[in-house]
Amino acid sequence: MNLEIIHACSSWKPFKTTLGQMGETRRVCWRMTTDELPLVVVFIGPGRPGLPCGSSCIPSAECALEKAPFVAPTPKFIVTPKSRSCFRRSPVIDQSSSTRPRPKSSDRIIPISDSTEFESATMFAADPNRNLTSSPVATKFFLFLLFLLHPHLQLAHAKKPHAIAFRSPALYPEAMAWDPSAQHFLVGSLRSRSIHTVSDAGVVEGLIHDDSLPPNSTILGIAVDRPRNRLLAVVHSVAPLPPFNALVAYDLRSPRRRRLFLSLLPPSPSGEDGANDVAVDFDGNAFVTNSFADLIWKVSPDGAASIFSRSPAFTSFPVDRDAPHSYCGLNGIAHVGRGHLLVVQSNTGKMYRVDAEDGAARAVLLDRDLPLADDVAVRRDGVVLVVSMNKLWFLKSEDGWGEGVVYDEAALDAERFPTSVAVGAEERAYVLYGHVLEAMSAAAAAAGREWFGIEEVRSERESQDEKVWIYVLLGLGLAYFMFWRFQMKQLVTHLNKKTN
Structure with missing residues (x-):
């Protein structure tokens, strides 16, 4: 109606x-x-x-x-x-x-x-x-x-770890760093005076080729100074040429990667020096390890080099001279904030915390040694990654690295000889398989290996913790919905x- x-x-x-x-x-x-x-x-x-x-x-x-x-x-x-x-x-x-x-x-x-x-x-x-x-x-x-569970679900149900195979004849990279601005890896070379970029798809491009360096020099350590868009590289040469230890800086903003400075590192009192790895702090100061003399150099932002730390702590632990690679002392180094550096020692398996102001050092109390430790990287959450030829360790500390604990470890392929670790995109850990032992063998190096690898390594314990949190959040959500x-x-x- x-x-x-x-x-x-x-x-x-x-x-x-x-x-x-x-x-x-x-x-x-x-x-x-x-x-x-x-x-x-x-x-x-x-x-x-x-x-x-x-x-x-x-x-x-x-x-x-x-x-x-x-x-x-x-x-x-x-x-x-x-x-x-x-x-x-x-x-x-x-x-x-x-x-x-x-x-x-x-x-x-x-x-x-x-x-x-x-x-x-x-x-x-x-x-x-x-x-x-x-x-x-x-x-x-x-x-x-x-929305809350998406990152956890993505990690828990992720596919296999990311593996990058890249081709570059006779490159034999020993050092690796991640460039967050360009979103690619940087790798050095044991056989050439060059630095290359590697994309996540395995595309290799030449970044720097410095003919002014000694012909037999090697790039043993690299670091990206993000605030200043600089690339720092440790250069070391061996016989038959005279010893050569230097830190060179390149401008990543310039089209041709202009060299900013080349600083010769002063010799140690023993005269046996081997520049190895480098780390940079927030002020642009670079710290370079000397693996033969167990000391640390410091290079200012404008290229002035000096011996920074010769702490007695570096020689306070015995070394088995009959063990493999016993000649290699201080090796990987990283800046962890709060005015401190972390450096590992290959022949003792120890880790040291070094004051970035005065060079004072003390051994970090760990629950185990890190034998043949080679490189160090730090994640944003404070977790420290240490790589050796056999394992990747995951460490954390609650007191600013007075003490620390190895809460997980992952086995690596020793035959491919991993030598470097870097934190890539999404805070994922990557190790570099550069086959450097093969490069040290003249017969093997003559064959000229072409393929190398960069692979993601995950912590099984962290993956399990992520899954537990997923179940907890789902349970809370179900309880709330029923209420x-x-x-x-x-x-x-x-x-x-x-x-x-």
């Missing part, structure tokens, strides 16, 4: 509506906008012909009571008892309903237009077969939970009692 609601309010307009078949009594009040579409629909329920407070047109509004099937719309207001709020009444067109009971004075109006939970509950009341999990609250909650579902059922029950 058609019903025309007539009223005197200027903001209300005549409106015709079809209320449908006869059924339970319901009261519908329409407030019209300029385009004659309903702006507010107020549903009170059978026997409660009233309008909420706050509308300027309520006194002159016309409402209707008709018999129609009960379909609960999404209300903007609901009447609840025990309130002292005003409740204005409006005349009803159907005079037969004048004897219907009026709302109690204790009823109150609760605006719920911004309540997502109440909208979910009323939708469930309109359709008892509706699934609560499809409500806006549940959808938003699960999307938020998925929310129970609350929604209670709210729906209470709503049905009020509307019926």
Whole structure:
């Protein structure tokens, strides 16, 4: 049937509506906008012909009571008892309903237009077969939970560790660094005066080829000075030419990688020197290890070199001279912040913390030695990675490296002789397989190996911890959802009692 609601309010307009078949009594009040579409629909329920407070047109509004099937719309207001709020009444067109009971004075109006939970509950009341999990609250909650778990799920269900095979004849890289600006690896060479880039897909490109260096020099250590866009490289040469130990810096911003300086490192009192690895601090100072004399050089940002530390701690532990590589002392070095350096010693398996201001050193108390430790890298979370020809160790400390613990280790392929470790994209650990032992053999080196590798190494313990956190978060999310579902059922029950 058609019903025309007539009223005197200027903001209300005549409106015709079809209320449908006869059924339970319901009261519908329409407030019209300029385009004659309903702006507010107020549903009170059978026997409660009233309008909420706050509308300027309520006194002159016309409402209707008709018999129609009960379909609960999404209300903007609901009447609840025990309130002292005003409740204005409006005349009803159907005079037969004048004897219907009026709302109690204790009823109150609760605006719920911004309540997502109440909208979910009323939708469930309109359709008892509706699934609560499809409500806006549940959808938003699960999307938020998925957002939190995405990094953990990505790690837990990741594919095999990333492996890069790259081809460069007779390169034999010993040193590796990660350039976060260009998003590629940098590798040196034992057989040439060059530095190359390696992409994550294994594409090799020449970056620097410095013919001014001695012909038989090798690049044993490299580091990227990110704040200044510099590349620092340790250069060492062996017989038959005279010994040569230097640190060279290149400008990564210039198209031709202009050389900034070449600093000759001063000889030690023993005269047996072997420059090996380099680290750079926040001020641009570079620290270079001397593997033969067990000391550390320091090179200022402008290239001034000096002997920085000859701490007695470096020679306080016995060395087995019959063991392989017993000639190699201080090796990998890294800056760990807080004004400290960490340096490992290959022939003793010890780690030292060195003050970056005065060079004072002390041994870090570890739960085990790190035999044949070669290189050091530091992740953003403070975890220190130490590589040897056999293993990659994961270390952490709670007191700024006065003490430390090896909480995990991963076995490596000793035949391929890993010599360097770097922290790449997404804080992943990578080791370099450069086959350097083969390069030291004249017969093998003559064959000219072409393929080398960079491979990601993961901590099994960290992977297990990630999986545990996933299960914990999923359990908390399920518990919260079940509690929310129970609350929604209670709210729906209470709503049905009020509307019926």
